[in-house]
Amino acid sequence: MQLKINKKLYERGRKRHKVSLKDLQNITDAFLNEVKSYSIKKPYILYGITQNPDTKDYIMVLDDEYCGKCGERYTNVYIKWCKSCQIDNLKSNIVSGNEKIDNLIQEMQLKINGYNDLVFEWIPYNQFNDIEKKSKYSFTAAIWKDGPLKYNRDKKLYERGERSHRNVSLKHLQNNTDAFLNEVKSYSIKKSYILYGITQNPDTKDYIMVFKDEYCEKCGEKYADISCKWCKPCQIDNLKINFSNWTSGNEKIDDLIQEMQLEINKWNDIVFEWIPYNQFDYIKEIDKNGCSTVYSAIWKEGPLKYDENEKIYKRSQCFKVALKYSHNSQ
Ligand SMILES: [Zn+2]
Ligand SMILES: [Zn+2]
Incomplete structure (x- = not known):
């Protein structure tokens, strides 16, 4: 009382x-x-x-503001988080088998200042599922079985368990400790990257950085839209590569369409395109006046839509459209 x-x-x-x-x-x-x-x-x-x-x-x-373990006042009294005891507890999980790497992990953990700061850690390689088979030195997507640590204030310890944070991007590096350490350090100071920790492939001995899945596996840039995994530079590249696969037959029109495609800015922006006339079925006149005639039609394959799982644009279904024929344009 x-x-x-x-x-x-x-x-x-x-x-x-x-x-x-x-x-x-x-x-x-x-x-x-x-x-x-x-x-x-x-x-x-x-x-x-x-x-x-x-x-x-x-x-x-x-x-009751004092850590039950060391007797010091909690670093965060409200959450009952004691920095020195929690960092001490985390030490037992640093088991990379390489002293330099262990030291780096410890150094990174000492930078933890609050209970909800990210805990950089050594993650055993068998924690990763569904590792995509892609080129060796770029980002590959994977699922981290147990996910990152989060402080549980009732239990006063770190736990794992948030499903939403289990998607990760792995960046493979050569089996060279010093080069790897430099790379990790360079990433750890980049604010825009969330680096959960490091691991090692037991077969190849390659070291691997484990990032939050926010980076395009093709170019390594942060996705313009993280939830949809849409990378603007890569998607614009894809559209450019595709320029040679279509033509209206008129250079001016091709230029206009290309220009409009390159203005794409979001995953759900419309991809403006040249649509061959044989794509339309059930063409019916619905309106006519002095300067234009409007038809309804079914676009057989429909417009391009971004598929976040395959990370490409796809056409899914037939789509009702209106075709507007301008009498003045001829
Ligand atoms: Zn303590
Ligand atoms: Zn990209």
């Missing part, structure tokens, strides 16, 4: 109040000095003193 000022008199709050008791020897002078020293330390909240009737030990009654 805590004393509370309430109109001219002190009352105790109704809620139970959790406190830390600090046991001291049964020596009055020493105890008094200790109490005085605590009472001027600002971060400590000292509620009062008591005495154990059996042992006669004097006891200070402090707010």
Whole structure:
């Protein structure tokens, strides 16, 4: 219970109040000095003193702001997160088998400053499922079985378990410790990259960086749209490569279509294109006036739509459109 000022008199709050008791020897002078020293330390909240009737030990009654393990005040009192104890706990998982790499991981973990900071770690290679078979030195997608660590404030420990964060991008590097360490360091200071940790392929001995799946596996740039995995430079490249696969037969029109395609900016922007007339079925006149005639039609293959799983544009179904014929354009 805590004393509370309430109109001219002190009352105790109704809620139970959790406190830390600090046991001291049964020596009055020493105890008094200790109490005085605590009472001027600002971060400590000292509620009062008591005495154990059996042992006669004097006891200070402090707010429960202290780590049960080391006795230091929590780095984050509200969350009950003790930086030194938590970093100490994490040490046991650093088992790369290479001293330089272990040191790097430890160095990165020491930079943790808050309970929700990312914990950089050594991740055993068998934690990865569905590793895409792609070129050796670029990003490949994979599923991290247990996912990254997250602090559980009730249990006061780090746990794994958020499904949404299990998609990762792996970046393979040669089996060369120093080159790898430099690369990891260079990535760790780039704000835009979320680097969960490192691992090693036990067969090839290649070292691998484990990133949050936010990077195009083709060019390594961050996706313009992360949820849809749409990379603007790569998609524009694809459209350019495809320029030779279609033509209207008229250079000016081809130029206009190309120009409009290169203006694409989002995954769901329309891909403006040349559509061969034989793509249309069921052409029916629906409106006619002095300068134009409008027909309804079915576009057999339909427009391009971005497929986030295959990361390409695809056509899915027939699609009803209106065709507008301008009498003045001829
Ligand atoms: Zn502690
Ligand atoms: Zn890309």
